[in-house]
Amino acid sequence: MSTGADVVIGRLLAGGVDVCFANPGTSEMHFVAALDHTPAMRAVLCLFEGVATGAADGYARIAGTPAATLLHLGPGLANGLANLHNARRAHSPVVNVVGDHATYHAAFDAPLQSDIEALAGWPDGVVVRPATASALANAVDEAIAAAVGPPGRVATVILPADYSWSTAEDTAAAVPAPSATGAEAGADIAPVAELLRTHGADTVLLLGGAATDAAGLTAAARISAAVGARALVETFPARLSRGAGVPPIERLAYLGEQAEQQLAGISHLVLVGARSPVAFFAYPGKPSGLVPRGTQIHTVEPADLDRLVEALAAPALSPAPAAPPTLPTGPLTVANWVEVIGALLPERAVIVDEANTSGLLLPAATAASPRHEVLTLTGGAIGQGLPVAVGAAVAAPDRPIIALQADGSALYTISALWTMAREQLDITVVILNNHAYAILQLELARVGSAATGPQSRSLLDLGNPDIDFVAIATGFGVPASRATTAEDLAEQFRAALGQPGPHLIDAAIPAWG
């Protein structure tokens, strides 16, 4: 005899979802109990919901398939929303299972009662609330189908406790095969090919989504070389191939002023899996859209890039061999720490990049490193890096995961370190510790504010007291060390890569300027 919780887990497994990042409470106890009958579902305990949802995002970016989360009623979902926002912007498929009070208990307005639908719909998500226990199986199937897309998205099944504990049967039909993860190839590419032949020199190809893998970047580079068009990658790609053998296509800059320069003078913009670029924030007297006035916008599906290469007869490239940087020496700076990473980056690494201002020079330093992938902060909701690293490591236990993490952003989801320790995930965390919200020091000037009084300075300063990430990591069970010179960082980074399990390096990086 199976319960509703058994059915939910069974349908998740049938739909290819076999990892659940969990932070359960009382209303989820039957789901937890059911996990003991279904060892095929791997449950990973997270100590905060934002870790669970960020891990599901990271898992999906690497595995290409969704993980589940298990969250406790409205407040539990609320704590997970910021990283679901980032997952939405990454088009990551995520299936949340949010436990709810028993259906008949809702009318009593018990302390944890709230409007779960209002929250679950917020990240443009699909919400499925089964009407009866026997509707559970279809509800799970529906959520998985919605999550997988394409495009990938966040889907939430609300699981009332009484449905969880009811006797239930898996009455769903066979699981439909998951859809492909991108749009089909086959559109008419002749007009864009003609455009590129005739206006290549004043055209930019902006690459996003599925076009930022090695094949997409290579195709774009060939087209670029053949017709003189410039290629750029969207500012915050969900998953970007980099390193040896991959054309080091520049990313569109975060700072609108720089992005405007990158796009200056173009007449045509070809969007390949990317959205039309906009400024991250508005600033007094500066434009919100970044596309120059009069530019014509065209679109090409990433799946059609190879056909475009053929249509243009774009020759293969034989790039000049490049070498990673040599190891620098001396006190750590914003310029040399990235050279350490670039020099020592192992094969097949996954870089989770929430280095923010400290990482501005990272792309140049890693262009000639061994082939790797970079996962970025897609939605701007900080606190994404450590959880995404957890999920990436669960998805790819055989790959080294490198989390490059700004100090201020690390603290939103710092308990991710504990999950790394419990699961012995092969993650090397480098905290870029400049004791400041350095990006806000920059932004305070950019918004046109001349103020630098004591209250504003204090609100952007993470010193007084300085935060000791070695101590914090140790407290969560992650071995940690402190680096103040390039030599320290190189030695500690190499050592961390050479040992299994998580490690953290608290790297003292001065802020810019």
Place this chain on the structure above:
Amino acid sequence: MSTGADVVIGRLLAGGVDVCFANPGTSEMHFVAALDHTPAMRAVLCLFEGVATGAADGYARIAGTPAATLLHLGPGLANGLANLHNARRAHSPVVNVVGDHATYHAAFDAPLQSDIEALAGWPDGVVVRPATASALANAVDEAIAAAVGPPGRVATVILPADYSWSTAEDTAAAVPAPSATGAEAGADIAPVAELLRTHGADTVLLLGGAATDAAGLTAAARISAAVGARALVETFPARLSRGAGVPPIERLAYLGEQAEQQLAGISHLVLVGARSPVAFFAYPGKPSGLVPRGTQIHTVEPADLDRLVEALAAPALSPAPAAPPTLPTGPLTVANWVEVIGALLPERAVIVDEANTSGLLLPAATAASPRHEVLTLTGGAIGQGLPVAVGAAVAAPDRPIIALQADGSALYTISALWTMAREQLDITVVILNNHAYAILQLELARVGSAATGPQSRSLLDLGNPDIDFVAIATGFGVPASRATTAEDLAEQFRAALGQPGPHLIDAAIPAWG
């Protein structure tokens, strides 16, 4: 010339809101800059939004007036929601200022764009989005008025960046005097008085809201003694007076089975500022409502309790003098750690109680301690304790704040420790470290699950690795120590109370059973 941000801060100050718990981002930089012109507004930096909102709750519970929070767009508000849910259940007035993109930027769907209203309304909150910059002053006044109530509630002003940076004038009328924080006295109490005279023995007075201060508890105890009615305090009061001179009225139990026993056999229930009691969660085969069938329910405003005392001519009480517990010895247990607190509790302390299962014996141990107040987890969204302690300490810098904090719950908002250190708040944190979600171990059994397989056990276990709160606190700049015996705890607790600023004690308390 003032900006919209200046106007917002000016109106907050005019409305009596002079503390802002802040976690700003780019869209809030003009607000941050404006703080330098308005030193009367105290800005307290929090490193996670749930710390800011929980601190605003704690501030309001002690000060009786709202604090502001400063949050960054939808994701920032999302991170603050769980503690706003608790604030809602505490009827705490809170005024959120949530920065938004410039109005004209919204259409560009920049990465951080989201539906802020959907989130701000979730905790049954009032949302004010000014239509123009010149509407800002009235918007702030409206939010303050809504927050103050009565009853106190969560109100949110959405502050678009372009309004913040626009030239603006304070065009609002004079600030209306804040309403009283409770309903007025003066209802017809004769029927309830008559009921109590004739049916006292089978009546329970359930006290909540404003009735849980010393005056309310004393009045209830007098009535109880005069007519034989039992008095109980709601399970999770927002602010409860306790200790010498205050009748130690029992709280309604968290466990429904116990609560049913407390209410068994009654015919009448008189709600004095409390809601009709319901089970926290639903359980198979157990009722959701806790009031026995056939019970008649009556209500009395807390402000009318004294008139009820008069109407019943209830004599003053002269309780037998009681003494706090003596200091225990030996390894720490769930029974003896509370005796250490009870024995050493200083005058006028504020206990922030998120001890959960470890704290079940706390009330008995502190009944005869010096007069103090207890702030509890009103909404069940864990991660409330450390932030509420921050807010209470800001509101009452002359009172010792004692945060009794379960280990698992501490980790949702652990960076509150840093704000304690920066602001040198006089808070003693005792972590009840049983290396488990012990309440869920209990709940797993209560929901009728017989499962105790490896996955379910693992999801309720916070060991592997054990969490070292001494190291974590040290990392955040809070001096910390570890206690394994009652003697350790007494020595460290006494030392912490004797020194200014925050301290943390990581107390090894075995779980029940």
